[in-house]
Amino acid sequence: MDVGLHLANFTWSGGPHRLVDDLRTTAKLAxxxxxxxxxxxxxxxxxxxVGPREHEMLEAYTTLGYLAAxxxxxxxxxxxxAAVYREPGLLAKEVTTLDxxxxxxxxxxxxxxxNEEExxxxxxxxxxxxxxxxxxEETVQICLQMWSDSEEPYDGTHYQLGRTLNSPQAVQRPHPPILIGGGGEKKTLRLxxxxxxxxxxxxDPSLEHKLDVLRGHCEDVGRDYDDIAKTVMLPIDPGQHGEHVDAVLAHLQDLAALGVSHVHSRVGDGSDPSWLELFGERIIPEAARF
Known part of the structure; x- marks a missing residue:
């Protein structure tokens, strides 16, 4: 099992004037x-x-470009x-550029x-x-077409593209991997x-059931269930001095037994790197054994 880091909160103790420095330090240390x-x-x-809507929030793909650097x-x-926040052709270009x-x-x-409110x-x-x-679904189809050798038009119900040209192409072939988030049993897991x-x-308690639903959709579409990485988002709190590490590892082992291969946890205070070091010393190496 591997471990990922999710930056959901940018309101750190160092304050906005230190945000870019703390963000760089957090990324490099992670x-x-x-x-x-x-x-x-x-x-x-x-x-x-995570916090009040007025707290700091950075735009996703601008931030990812910085993190790549x-x-x-x-x-x-x-x-x-969020699929509807960008036109699919532009989104495919953004992910390609990041790649x-x-x-x-x-x-x-x-x-x-x-999030209707925002x-x-x-x-x-x-x-x-x-x-x-x-x-x-149309957005995913368009991205896949733009990452292929086809420059043919795309004519969907909601999106029409006259020429799906994408140059330069993504580095990863056949395309950057796709993760679809959500546990909706009829639509999301089918996608x-x-x-x-x-x-x-x-x-949550529905996890095992959701995985069984996904297995059923894979059988329906002729997909190998084992080809899909199962990831779980969960808060991991090792404790200030590592006092919760044993309990964390026991839970991660239970998730691994269900077939979960990646756990993704929110960032703590990016102005304080000590908690990242604790992950690196006591959680990540042990999770890799599961």
Missing amino acids: EDVGFRKLSVMDHVWQIGP VTERIELLAWVT VLSRGRAWLGIGAAW CQGLGLPFPPTAERFERL VAQYAQACNLFD
Whole structure:
């Protein structure tokens, strides 16, 4: 099992004037201590589970471009891109650009979007649920076409592209891996089975059931269930002095027994690197054994 780091909070104790320095330090140290993936949210306002909406929030793909410049090995993605916030052709170019500039470390993390409040606030599109999922599927199809050898037009229900030219192409072939986030049993997990290299689920009592649902969708579409990486987002608190590490590792081992191969945890205070060092010393090496 590998471990990833999620930057969901940019309101750190060092204050806004130190944000860029602390962000660089956090990213480089995360890479050095062995985190496999580094992600940011695709939100324009802070979300309720993390903090007040007025707290600092950086735009996802601008931030990922910066993170590509200050790291060398760690994989980079938005966890997860809101499909309706960008036109699909532009999104494919953004992820391709990230892949080129990071020398092949980009993922496309994507979902149907959910935060209506920030959309209303900044004038972003937020169609009804069924349409958002239709647009999500068309967006993935367009990205895959732009990462292929085809420059043919794309004529969908919601999107029409006259020529799917994408130059330069992504470094990773056949394309940057795709992670589809969400646990919706009828739509989201079907899309995972059909298109994705990874899913993302939450660490809750429904996890085993969700994985069984995904297995069923894989059987329906003729996909090998084992080809899909199972990732879980969960808060990991090792304790200030590592007092919770044993309990954390026991839980990660339980997740590994279900087939989870990657756990993704939120960042702490980016102005204090000590907690990252604790992960690197006591959690990441042990999780790699599971």
